[in-house]
Amino acid sequence: MNIMKHIIRVSFLLLSIVPCSKLIAQQQQPEVIARINPPAPDMSGIAVTSDNRVFLGFPRHADNHQSFALAELVKGKPVPFPDAAYVYPSTKAFKEWLVSPHGLYMDKNDVLWVLDDGKRDGIKEIPEGAAKVVALDSRTKKILHTLVIPKPVLSDDAHYNDLRVDLSHGAKGTVYIANSGFGERYSLLIIDVATGKTREVLLNHYSTSPEPGFMGFLEGKPLTYSFKEQTFPSGGIDGLALSPDSKTLYWTAITGRKMYSLPTETLSNPATSIQQLSDSVKYEGEHPACDGLAEDEKGNIYFGAFEQQALVQRTADGKFHLLAHDKDNFVWPDGLAYRNGYLYVTLGQWNRLPSYNKGKDLRKPPYLVERIKVNAN
Template sequence: MAVCALVGLLGASLSAHASDSVEQSFASSGNVHVLGRFYDAQPSGIVHLADGRFVLSFPTSAQRHPGPVLAVWKGGSKLQPFPDAATQKELISPLGMTVDAHGRVWVIDEGIAAGQTEPQTPAIILVDPGTNRIVRRFSLSSPVVRPDSHINDIRVDLTHGKEGTAFVSDTSQTTHPALIVLDIASGQARRILADDASVSAAPGHVMEVDGNLFRYNPDHPQMPQGGVNGIGLSVDSSRLFWAPFSSRRLYSAPTAIMSDPSASEVDLRQAVRDEGEVGVVDGIFTAPDDSLYMADEERHGVVRRSPDGNLSLVAHDPRLISPDSLASGEQTKQSVSSLIMTVGQWARLPVFHDGHDMQKRPYLIVRIDLKK
């Protein structure tokens, strides 16, 4: 009878599996829709222009690829070189991007391509989307950048400085992250908060990647890692937010003091505010209501931080392998109803797997519908 009872229990458990409860974040949230697929190149940066165009960056620092490195995305896999075909020769590895309050496009160029043996030549590129021309180029050199620098993302504040101030994240290829501050009028740049805890990897940080756990290791990286990566600007440009990649915390500081060349490092460090834990953050998008939408690598989704600091997981999907940069989809002056996001597979690059390419094409562009 005991054997019969056990068989009965086993049969019942097998027949009941279809209705068993699951951990909800492992399933799709249902509001993620694939809009574009790319097989040859991995998109990273994305901006939405006032005229409706979306611009994508296709960096070459990790792997070279055919086609444009900066392009207008016309839906699906259709691309048009931006600002034009001839200008592609002036770009090496475009990465992070932003649009300022005047509608101009600012692009980070890493200045290095895969296999390049010459020193990197990082720069900030300013493009006028009205004329489709590069109107200014700001080269970054020592001591503003180091040999191990990895300039990553950018935000532009037009309320401080004669012509405004640009803030750039230097994630660092090793252990020397910082924020870079560019005075647009003079073209002079400064390196601030270098190696400060607010821009650095958290000691002992452990991250989930493709179902495995890896510990931050600057000597032998097994996953994308480093210091300050995603940065965001409040709607009124009064405050800059940033998050170290190998961390789960968000920080901020007033742009008034960060843009002030007379502010000492002590002043700057004292002005930094720890905004608390948010997740493993890549790209940050600021909505019209001052909410921050953050690409969360570990949750394979997007986290919303409301102006009062409350957090909510607005999207999650197993296809969001390495959620990257965010731009508005449909937006009014008061709200945003959808986000467009690039999805990479950075953790699957050969550099993290003893030379083996673990990527599975295609790379994706997705739309995330937000609840009203």
């Protein structure tokens, strides 16, 4: 009888160990491509060209730094892009320089689209002209578009966090912007590139708002979401992803685990009513709690799972795969970008900011930028 129990127990252990071994074998070893040290600021957004040039955004909403706000990685070092005059603090009109770039997106023509949330730490107001979308030709450094988010759409309570550019709708394309909210204002913005006309939709809709009662683990600590007493980065709609055919926009809330989508034909049409948009929102299932998203040409969507300190892939058929886990270095995976078989990630340690830790800055530079090889198939 004792022998039989032993055999059963060993068999159970083997069944448990084998899948774990396979899981470990399938993970890729991350490659550090940059170590950002002070006085250089902390980074957030990331975008990569077809020939693997890497661009980073350095927002000022959490730290009103006096350094560059946008840079290209050159031999692992950030170099102001397109030039210093455009990315350092300036006395020029806010429309003429980058105030606080957050989300970055590289389109199929290697045009770099920069979402400037316009917010500076310690300053409540977001002046008109500060919040905008700028399109830069990555090859020539020429500014192709400057799309200012105008009043009354512009709100001091908004946090323009991530963007996607749909070149299949509109004469020159359509921009979708996630407003995760500095205040309790959560929405999706839509800008027609040709005309600059801007609409705000799904304002405080269930799909764009933080999930009530959200509880998450940050570096092993259970934390409960509270708008009034925030202990970790939180808010509404944050990560965006666009399907390979540009027919579907996906989004997630930074404080939540549910993914939603809408057809871009519906979103981009200004004749679509608020009610029609609300009724058309599709629930796409749960996902790891995350900040930014990335997508590839096969319809896979990538998540930076901040609770598990991992990078996760969701295939087009809705299945999830662990790509990499690193409890030491994957501290708040933030911006993600996919290009040429690699997933890139910025690790800004944002949950360690003083505002979430009783005034103590717990970040430990350098701030890492990493990439891993992934199987897009």
